[in-house]
Amino acid sequence: MRRMSILKKLVWFLVAGLGAVAVGIIATSRGERLNAVWLVAAAACIFVLGYRFYSRFIAYRVLELDETRATPAERKDDGRDFTPTNKWVVFGHHFAAIAGPGPLVGPILAAQFGYLPGTLWILIGGVLGGAVQDFVTLFCSIRRDGKSLGQMAKEEISSTAGWTALVGVLLIMIILIAVIALVVVNALKGSPWGLFTIAATIPIAFLMAFHLRYLRPGRILEGSLIGVTLVMAAVVGGRYVAESATLSHWFNYSGPALAWMIIIYGLAASILPVWLLLAPRDYLSTFVKLGTILALAVGILAARPLMHLPAISRFADGTGPIFAGKIFPFCFITIACGAISGFHSLISSGTTPKLITNETHARMIGYGSMLMESFVGIMAIVAAGVLQPGVYFAVNSPAGIVGETAGKAVATISGWGFPVTQAAMADLASKVGEITLFNRTGGAPSLAVGMAHIFSNVLGGTEVMAFWYHFAIMFEALFILTVLDAGTRVGRFMLQDLLGHIWKPLGRTGWYPGVVFTSMVVVGAWGYFLYQGVVDPLGGINSLWPLFGISNQLLATIALCVCTTILIKMKKTRYAWVTLAPLSWLVAVTMTASYQKIWSPDPRLGFLSHARMLSDHIASGAIPAAQIATTQRLIFNDRLDAAVTLVFAALVVLILVESGRHWWAYAAGSREPVLREAPAELSQLEA
Amino acid sequence: MVTLMLKLLKTLWTYLREVSGENDYARYRGRVAAEGGDPVTRQEFYDQRLQEKYSRPNRCC
Numbered sequence: 001m002r003r004m005s006i007l008k009k010l011v012w013f014l015v016a017g018l019g020a021v022a023v024g025i026i027a028t029s030r031g032e033r034l035n036a037v038w039l040v041a042a043a044a045c046i047f048v049l050g051y052r053f054y055s056r057f058i059a060y061r062v063l064e065l066d067e068t069r070a071t072p073a074e075r076k077d078d079g080r081d082f083t084p085t086n087k088w089v090v091f092g093h094h095f096a097a098i099a100g101p102g103p104l105v106g107p108i109l110a111a112q113f114g115y116l117p118g119t120l121w122i123l124i125g126g127v128l129g130g131a132v133q134d135f136v137t138l139f140c141s142i143r144r145d146g147k148s149l150g151q152m153a154k155e156e157i158s159s160t161a162g163w164t165a166l167v168g169v170l171l172i173m174i175i176l177i178a179v180i181a182l183v184v185v186n187a188l189k190g191s192p193w194g195l196f197t198i199a200a201t202i203p204i205a206f207l208m209a210f211h212l213r214y215l216r217p218g219r220i221l222e223g224s225l226i227g228v229t230l231v232m233a234a235v236v237g238g239r240y241v242a243e244s245a246t247l248s249h250w251f252n253y254s255g256p257a258l259a260w261m262i263i264i265y266g267l268a269a270s271i272l273p274v275w276l277l278l279a280p281r282d283y284l285s286t287f288v289k290l291g292t293i294l295a296l297a298v299g300i301l302a303a304r305p306l307m308h309l310p311a312i313s314r315f316a317d318g319t320g321p322i323f324a325g326k327i328f329p330f331c332f333i334t335i336a337c338g339a340i341s342g343f344h345s346l347i348s349s350g351t352t353p354k355l356i357t358n359e360t361h362a363r364m365i366g367y368g369s370m371l372m373e374s375f376v377g378i379m380a381i382v383a384a385g386v387l388q389p390g391v392y393f394a395v396n397s398p399a400g401i402v403g404e405t406a407g408k409a410v411a412t413i414s415g416w417g418f419p420v421t422q423a424a425m426a427d428l429a430s431k432v433g434e435i436t437l438f439n440r441t442g443g444a445p446s447l448a449v450g451m452a453h454i455f456s457n458v459l460g461g462t463e464v465m466a467f468w469y470h471f472a473i474m475f476e477a478l479f480i481l482t483v484l485d486a487g488t489r490v491g492r493f494m495l496q497d498l499l500g501h502i503w504k505p506l507g508r509t510g511w512y513p514g515v516v517f518t519s520m521v522v523v524g525a526w527g528y529f530l531y532q533g534v535v536d537p538l539g540g541i542n543s544l545w546p547l548f549g550i551s552n553q554l555l556a557t558i559a560l561c562v563c564t565t566i567l568i569k570m571k572k573t574r575y576a577w578v579t580l581a582p583l584s585w586l587v588a589v590t591m592t593a594s595y596q597k598i599w600s601p602d603p604r605l606g607f608l609s610h611a612r613m614l615s616d617h618i619a620s621g622a623i624p625a626a627q628i629a630t631t632q633r634l635i636f637n638d639r640l641d642a643a644v645t646l647v648f649a650a651l652v653v654l655i656l657v658e659s660g661r662h663w664w665a666y667a668a669g670s671r672e673p674v675l676r677e678a679p680a681e682l683s684q685l686e687a
Numbered sequence: 688m689v690t691l692m693l694k695l696l697k698t699l700w701t702y703l704r705e706v707s708g709e710n711d712y713a714r715y716r717g718r719v720a721a722e723g724g725d726p727v728t729r730q731e732f733y734d735q736r737l738q739e740k741y742s743r744p745n746r747c748c
Contacts, residue, residue, distance in 0.1 A: 079714065080739070089705040102747070212733070221707055274737045279741070486745060489742075490741070490742070
């Protein structure tokens with residue numbers, strides 16, 4: 001490595017100094033309101049330093065990236081799957097693929113602990129965990145002709161590890177879709193304006209589909225521009241729908257009704273041809289998503305808002321209203337995407353490695369994209385932090401915790417030391433064009449209120465706050481539904497692949513009865529969890545989001561086990577701590593969270609103790625006869641959630657034992673490590 | 688200044704065309720033509736790309 005010039009050293013010293021000052025101000029700020037710019041400055045400095053120094057260390061000391069070695073994109077170039085592509089284009093593809101609703105919703109929910117725990121986890125977890133996982137997985141896949149995580153687990157560890165990865169991916173798909181659908185339901189229930197806007201995206205997608213397939217095939221930018229214009233018109237038009245006594249009735253639904261609509265929509269999206277609904281919605285949501293993230297960054301810097309949430313709230317003790325549990329482990333489960341997300345390893349071992357022109361680009365694409373996502377997570381924390389704490393908790397707390405009526409809710413929340421009034425909530429709801437903002441658990445509405453606050457401060461004032469709120473809701477729901485469409489379809493393919501081993505016709509993706517059957521199984525699975533979340537008196541997020549976090553971190557555990565195994569096989573055991581450190585942390589977090597979610601004696605936290613409490617209530621006659629069937633269903637759901645959590649924990653143990661067995665054998669010399677890399681060839685392309 | 692702005696806009700447009708995949712067909716056609724093959728139509732190419740793209744995890748949480 002070349003030595004750094006004095007000038008460069010000085011610049012990096014200044015960046016480090018600014019970062020230290022920003023972190024110092026954040027850490028010592030108590031009582032007075034912190035300007036959000038300090039959070040942005042701390043994140044920018046830490047991420048830039050992490051990229052410059054830590055990723056460089058990993059790239060050249062640990063992985064020894066070789067710029068002269070041909071990548072699969074060059075060696076297997078077929079002009080389709082494998083194509084050497086400009087690194088900035090791959091960066092754009094990769095970032096668009098990894099940045100979903102998780103880095104926005106997770107930090108919003110974790111803000112119940114205050115803004116500091118989530119911020120620190122995103123800063124540290126992003127640099128030392130998430131970005132490392134994405135980068136090393138990408139590198140491993142590049143060296144193996146773009147193989148998937150499951151294939152690498154099978155070849156580099158064992159078939160058991162490969163099967164664990166496959167089952168883990170299928171389970172995470174189901175839980176992920178259920179929980180993000182729940183976020184959408186909670187954002188759109190009783191919101192004619194929001195529902196009209198989202199409903200309008202379906203005919204808009206059809207229109208785009210016909211344009212892209214028949215009128216002007218493949219003219220994606222043109223089609224997307226038409227789509228974005230129409231969606232913006234739908235956001236504006238939504239106000240008139242909401243204000244019309246006749247029309248608003250058609251777009252005003254309860255949570256359970258919306259859950260059914262989403263289940264039917266998911267089934268249709270999985271069965272319909274991909275060009276008709278999924279693809280145009282994906283183009284639409286990608287452009288809206290990237291544009292809005294950019295606008296949010298500009299908005300925060302222009303508005304420089306003050307943080308109103310406390311640095312650490314009283315709910316650090318585990319009694320939080322949104323979800324139960326202490327900072328450790330639940331802050332680290334709640335914020336997965338944004339700090340470390342196992343799902344990213346599927347993208348890093350999917351399309352991206354097949355497009356990379358030069359091995360050295362993996363650093364910017366793998367490590368750099370993840371830091372960008374972490375930055376999105378920091379912006380989400382800012383959006384939550386600018387809300388008054390009373391408002392934040394009134395929007396996010398379920399009725400089962402704070403009370404069914406507005407009066408009870410404000411009394412409970414004010415009693416926690418976060419004053420809020422019915423008048424203030426009614427005024428806010430009116431400003432954002434909603435009937436009520438109480439009990440909107442899920443993160444999306446509070447993020448939308450925060451974004452509307454930031455955007456309206458910069459552009460338009462409070463008069464246009466309703467527009468910005470519904471724009472933010474549209475932005476979140478649009479790309480959540482795209483993840484739902486795409487995830488259901490991929491889940492169906494995976495299930496077909498599995499069932500094809502039992503009965504061959506079920507494995508054929510062109511056999512319509514098989515397509516319908518497997519789609520119904522996948523949709524039925526996530527639909528069940530979604531419905532259970534919607535009718536859950538504790539808000540659903542309390543049980544489903546931790547399940548999602550645990551499953552996501554299970555996938556990260558698998559990815560980091562594969563990465564560590566490969567590092568050991570590369571004779572880089574002395575650097576194995578690079579992946580072992582985040583792996584150890586995730587194992588501690590996942591296992592503790594799993595244990596507490598299953599066996600905690602606190603009924604709000606432990607699934608089994610909650611089931612026991614409900615059983616006791618039935619036995620003691622405390623439950624009215626009319627509600628016994630519903631209560632028994634809740635008991636079943638608790639036990640089901642406990643079983644699912646146990647499966648996740650068992651899979652973590654299984655992959656650890658499988659990997660540990662191999663590591664031990666390599667260390668003891670009883671087994672010779674065999675690296676299954678593609679043969680090295682000299683690159684003919686310019687770096 | 689105007690020239691610089693136009694240049695920036697052109698770069699942005701080219702980047703968006705590449706990222707969105709709009710330019711993929713032209714590249715594919717050029718490649719097949721160079722190899723003396725028979726390229727599929729733009730619509731067929733678009734359909735095939737979509738099938739490939741949405742048959743594996745491509746959108747994260």
